[in-house]
Amino acid sequence: MKISNDSQTLTAQQLLEHWQGHRSLTRRVIEAFPDDKLFTHSVGGMRPFAELALEMLGMTTPTMEGVVTRTWPTYSPAEKPDSKQGLLAMWDKATVELNALWPQIPEGRFQEDDKAFGMWAGKVHWILLYIIDNEIHHRGQGYVYLRSLGIEPPHFWER
Amino acid sequence: MKISNDSQTLTAQQLLEHWQGHRSLTRRVIEAFPDDKLFTHSVGGMRPFAELALEMLGMTTPTMEGVVTRTWPTYSPAEKPDSKQGLLAMWDKATVELNALWPQIPEGRFQEDDKAFGMWAGKVHWILLYIIDNEIHHRGQGYVYLRSLGIEPPHFWER
Numbered sequence: 145m146k147i148s149n150d151s152q153t154l155t156a157q158q159l160l161e162h163w164q165g166h167r168s169l170t171r172r173v174i175e176a177f178p179d180d181k182l183f184t185h186s187v188g189g190m191r192p193f194a195e196l197a198l199e200m201l202g203m204t205t206p207t208m209e210g211v212v213t214r215t216w217p218t219y220s221p222a223e224k225p226d227s228k229q230g231l232l233a234m235w236d237k238a239t240v241e242l243n244a245l246w247p248q249i250p251e252g253r254f255q256e257d258d259k260a261f262g263m264w265a266g267k268v269h270w271i272l273l274y275i276i277d278n279e280i281h282h283r284g285q286g287y288v289y290l291r292s293l294g295i296e297p298p299h300f301w302e303r
Numbered sequence: 304m305k306i307s308n309d310s311q312t313l314t315a316q317q318l319l320e321h322w323q324g325h326r327s328l329t330r331r332v333i334e335a336f337p338d339d340k341l342f343t344h345s346v347g348g349m350r351p352f353a354e355l356a357l358e359m360l361g362m363t364t365p366t367m368e369g370v371v372t373r374t375w376p377t378y379s380p381a382e383k384p385d386s387k388q389g390l391l392a393m394w395d396k397a398t399v400e401l402n403a404l405w406p407q408i409p410e411g412r413f414q415e416d417d418k419a420f421g422m423w424a425g426k427v428h429w430i431l432l433y434i435i436d437n438e439i440h441h442r443g444q445g446y447v448y449l450r451s452l453g454i455e456p457p458h459f460w461e462r
């Protein structure tokens with residue numbers, strides 16, 4: 145017997161592990177930057193990696209709040225910390241918040257239509273994948289920044 | 304009622320659309336490169352974007368064959384074409400192959416354990432997400448290459 149269009153692919157717990165696995169890798173990319181370069185280095189006029197990480201942080205917990213409560217805040221990047229250690233502490237706080245909010249998602253919610261931050265319309269599973277993919281996309285940029293600094297990035301397959 | 308660990312997130316058809324949506328964006332990134340730069344330009348000693356795209360192509364149809372048949376070939380990147388048009392033709396061929404192979408996936412297969420290309424062990428849904436994420440990751444590098452050439456990449460949110 146073959147799959148149908150409606151066959152299921154991965155569970156809620158597997159999607160959470162997928163996201164946190166990527167977040168764990170992104171944390172190691174943040175760590176791999178020298179303290180100053182994290183906030184200043186860029187290629188091709190793009191944003192430094194700290195700004196990309198602050199975009200991710202501005203989306204992580206706020207997205208989960210929107211998914212859980214069906215009420216969305218306005219999007220804004222997280223506030224800039226004054227050091228790499230400060231950024232890592234913000235990252236770890238979001239990790240705990242994500243784990244705490246995840247089990248509060250209402251049953252059936254992944255297939256509901258919604259508009260993330262009042263702007264991006266799609267089903268809730270699509271919104272969550274969008275946030276995860278956005279992180280992978282920007283982290284790929286971070287790999288180029290690191291290489292251009294002569295720094296070996298963490299392995300992509302380690303989560 | 305809240306979700307449980309086993310709640311379902313997205314269907315087979317939605318996962319296919321997710322993948323093909325990303326592939327459509329990657330195709331536009333290939334198109335955005337000038338013909339020569341596609342095969343030669345790099346930042347930080349990394350591979351030119353054509354080589355990254357050939358890695359993706361070496362994974363797309365072969366992964367689907369492994370998922371459908373449970374028999375894996377050895378991994379190798381796709382053979383280098385002699386032009387951007389040649390690469391785009393290979394991309395379009397894989398698009399058709401992916402659509403044709405997808406409905407042949409055996410029911411229940413997304414939760415089976417397997418070893419992609421005899422090397423990467425995980426459940427089949429994890430293997431598929433890995434291949435998709437690998438494309439997003441390398442395409443993010445392509446965005447930096449384009450910016451460093453002064454070229455505006457396609458919007459990340461357009462699929």
